[in-house]
Amino acid sequence: QVQLQQWGAGLLKPSETLSLTCATYGGSFTDYYWTWIRQSPGKGLEWIGEINYTGNTNYNPSLESRVTMSVDRSKNQFSLKLRSVTAADTAIYYCARPRGLGATAFGYWGQGTPVTVSS
């Protein structure tokens, strides 16, 4: 059974760096691109980017200059860093995995981490 469990700081000040980690359980870690998605009241769902087990990444062009994703293959974990946050980055952040090999639809989700950016 596939499970994703995520954690990270939930309250940040403007200009700080958001840092989240997602641990994966069950299934293969090497077969998929692992994804970060956020949900904010003003913008709905937004794809942040993805990473595979070799560290190959694809990022949302609108966030690419501030985003870094990484993987820890020894722990089956992947992480997100978003630099220079502002109030516009306030959102619930989710990690997710595609429903199957080569799929673009996400069948597995973390529980979500609310992140608030406020001075």
Add this chain to the structure above:
Amino acid sequence: QSALTQPASVSGSPGQSITISCTGTNSDVGAYNYVSWYQYHPGNAPKLMIYDVTNRPSGVPDRFSGSKSGNTASLTISGLQGEDEADYYCSSFTTSSTLVFGGGTKLTVL
């Protein structure tokens, strides 16, 4: 990349059918059959309802169906039930190997 265009809200009475549209471009919706639909209740993770335009994951009622014509995909919910009240988002793979979501549609069951 620009978000896919969805109506902000739709509504229907129990038992009726509603359709939510999702309009993109030749670079996303029109390029591949990789459109998905998610149901979102605030406080919960999104739930996959439709993938690859028309396919339902196991456990999703057959009241939910998807289609696509050109650059516009659609989600139809027939036999509306109160539990269907939620936000719905479409997504599409793009020719830039990224993913783009729609702005979301709030479904109200009257």
